[in-house]
Amino acid sequence: MLTVCHLYPDLLNLYGDRGNIIAFVKRCRWRGIPVQVEEINLGESIDFARADFLFLGGGSDREQELITADLRTRTADLADAIEDGLVVLAICGGYQLLGHYYRTLDGTEIPGLGILDFYTQAGSKRLIGNIAIELEFGGHKVQACGFENHSGQTFLGNIKPLGRVLKGYGNNGRDGFEGARYKNVFCSYLHGPLLPKNSHLTDYLLRLALNRRGDKRFIKGLDDTFEKNARRVMLRRMGVK
Amino acid sequence: MRIRIIAAIAAGKVAHYLSRIFGGRGSSLPGVVALRVFPGTLEALARQVPCAVLVTGTNGKTTTNNMLAGVLESCGRRVIANREGANLITGVTAAFIRAAGIRGGLKHDAALLEVDEAAFPQVAELVKPTVVVVTNFFRDQLDRYGELDKTVSYIKTTLQRIPAVKLVLNADDPLVAQFAGVGRPFIFYGLGNRIRGKEAQTPTREARFCPLCGKEFIYAYYHYSQLGAFRCPGCGFARPPADVEANTVFTTDHTTHCSVRVKETLTQVILPTSGFYNVFNALAVLGAGLWLGIAPEKIAASLSTYVPAVGRLQKFVYKGRPVYLNLVKNPAGFNESLNLIGSPQPKDVFIALNDNDADGRDISWIWDVDFESLERQKQILCFVCSGRRAEEMALRLKYAGVPTGKIEVHPAIKSGVRRVLEGMGSGVYLLATYTALWPVDKILRRYAMEVNNADRLSSLPRPS
Missing domain, CATH: 3.40.1190.10 (Mur-like, catalytic domain)
Incomplete structure (x- = not known):
């Protein structure tokens, strides 16, 4: 049984990001892999050690502050689970939260959880639009696409990016990187949501989660015609395929 | 001055x-x-x-x-x-x-x-x-x-x-x-x-x-x-x-x-x-x-004499069957539209999803719409997905549990509208985002007139 842990679904629920949970769960069920979803709300206890896939979405500024305070009390547990290979998908605000801090336009530094080595700086211009990236996993280069919408610009320290920007802004619109990757943690600015149409990535996350439990079963392919079509339309429109 | x-x-x-x-x-x-x-x-x-x-x-x-x-x-x-x-x-x-x-x-x-x-x-x-x-x-x-x-x-x-x-x-x-x-x-x-x-x-x-x-x-x-x-x-x-x-x-x-x-x-x-x-x-x-x-x-x-504007539950008749057109632009409104199509009669549904500026270029909000409620609705015979993001709409329906055999993708609005009008149900529901609304309305008027000579009801009120 895989346990999907959806953090703060009531608060971090911008831009249809719950589609990531829907995609992960459906692709398990279509393959007969038992899966359950646990929703963790403000103040509720979390056992990170029991989780197989953790999802952190983005929220508005006010909600972001509420949950950072709540998560701060569990930072050590989360960091341990991440070292242990917990599969995490963190999008937008959830991504920024895992870094050192978020510096606002007036220079105030709002501390993050400091689990991963990057920081975010508020920009004067919001980075909005369709985005295509190239990422590498399991020895293959693949393309993914989505929609980004962030005013924070993230700069990576000693940590790998998730991918390279083909079209769009990515982390900060300057260095050509998108997202961050550490062990089994995947951080990204891509809404859309990310997982439904980028099903190759979803299956990779699923495989990592199973492997971590010592489950080396063969993951059978699914008919991904709908997924590929949805992806291809956007990649073509952006002129990258 | x-x-x-x-x-x-x-x-x-x-x-x-x-x-x-x-x-x-x-x-x-x-x-x-x-x-x-x-x-x-x-x-x-x-x-x-x-x-x-x-x-x-x-x-x-x-x-x-x-x-x-x-x-x-x-x-x-x-x-x-x-x-x-x-x-x-x-x-x-x-x-x-x-x-x-x-x-x-x-x-x-x-x-x-x-x-x-x-x-x-x-x-x-x-x-x-x-x-x-x-x-x-x-x-x-x-x-x-x-x-x-x-x-x-x-x-x-x-x-x-x-x-x-x-x-x-x-x-x-x-x-x-x-x-x-x-x-x-x-x-x-x-x-x-x-x-x-x-x-x-x-x-x-x-x-x-x-x-x-x-x-x-x-x-x-x-x-x-x-x-x-x-x-x-x-x-x-x-x-x-x-x-x-x-x-x-x-x-x-x-x-x-x-x-x-x-x-x-x-x-x-x-x-x-x-x-x-x-x-x-x-x-x-x-x-x-x-x-x-x-x-x-x-x-x-x-x-009591209010006539709905274009796409506000506008009603047409095609080959004797009722055809409704409604604007959708956000999850709250879309959920209300889904409630409307929950009646027990068999029907065909058309959804046109565009991502032009006036629609909102980010269409991720469709994942916040409760399409999962459709899984129970066996009376919907066919979903025709249309518009610039037709493929994404189809994907959303697939993940909501709609059988893929019921989902058809017609990015061109004209062919999508024609397809849904020829559906086998006793009624047709068309949902469209802002910039898809007028093209749908225009085509609907033409076909409803041409094929069956059915006049668009000039107003909904027919108090009996």
Whole structure:
């Protein structure tokens, strides 16, 4: 049984990001892999050690502050689970939260959880639009696409990016990187949501989660015609395929 | 100044004329052109009209504004209104230009303008409204606005800056009801009791937390989304008593009947449309009527002849079967549309999803729509997905559990509409985002006429 842990679904629920949970769960069920979803709300206890896939979405500024305070009390547990290979998908605000801090336009530094080595700086211009990236996993280069919408610009320290920007802004619109990757943690600015149409990535996350439990079963392919079509339309429109 | 306004109006009128010739609707272009020629055009024109009502909020703007325009016209007043829903500063300016004489003169009694939430601060500063109606706030086209919180706070500060404005506020939406605190006279409208009390549809509740203190609201019941009897356990902010309140509501296939208390008197309102949310729009109109000095009976009489605008549950007939067209633009509204197609008759459904600027370029909101509710609905024979993001719509339905064999993708709107009209069901429902709406409407009219010679019902009301 895989346990999907959806953090703060009531608060971090911008831009249809719950589609990531829907995609992960459906692709398990279509393959007969038992899966359950646990929703963790403000103040509720979390056992990170029991989780197989953790999802952190983005929220508005006010909600972001509420949950950072709540998560701060569990930072050590989360960091341990991440070292242990917990599969995490963190999008937008959830991504920024895992870094050192978020510096606002007036220079105030709002501390993050400091689990991963990057920081975010508020920009004067919001980075909005369709985005295509190239990422590498399991020895293959693949393309993914989505929609980004962030005013924070993230700069990576000693940590790998998730991918390279083909079209769009990515982390900060300057260095050509998108997202961050550490062990089994995947951080990204891509809404859309990310997982439904980028099903190759979803299956990779699923495989990592199973492997971590010592489950080396063969993951059978699914008919991904709908997924590929949805992806291809956007990649073509952006002129990258 | 005089020369410039005349030049701006002339340019706007020429743009309107040319746009009509080339098949456009001319709802925004004249405004774009005129503002380019003379940026002060809107202010100069608006100043000549003694009364301006602005309707803003996420859902219900077009219907509320058009209902209100109908009411004032039935009272013999001459009105300016942006009826087609062009609600940015350009569309508002265009409405004035169409009404203005060639020398820029206006002899109208009132301007009734629906205004986009993000454009509201700018338009309100220029038009200086007498009355502002705020309907509700849902997530909508966020890629233009940033988060909802910001939009709401900009409107709030704008209301504090306009002197002598009177407000009409939805009491059931906490994000709107908080505007009573801006220090302007206000009237509240809302649904009286557990008329539609039901379980929360959590995925689209935008405001679960008190905008004043951040505590989670406790609800006695919901109408839809975050609308309902809210109460904050932290600061005591709660759904206020309403001056205009619907006590009973019942709907038939084609009409909605409600009994409304306006201050101390009861009025019966019959709306010739079946969408439940139209009750809120009618209540807003009754509320505005209180500020404008129009008797509730007069308003009720006018509302009973209301004709829905394009895509507001518009009805067609094709080969003897009913065909409905409804605009969808955000999760709250889309969920309401899905409720409408939940009737037990077999039917075919068409969804056109575009991602142009006016639709919102980010279509991720479709993942917040409760399509999972469709899984149980075996009576939908076929889903035709159309528009620029047809493939993504199809993907959403697949992940909602709709069998892929029932999903067809026709990105071209014309072929999609034709396909769904030939469906085997006893009715057809077409849902379209903003920029897909007019193409769908145009094709629908043509085929409904051509193939079966069925006239579009000129109006829904057929009181029997």
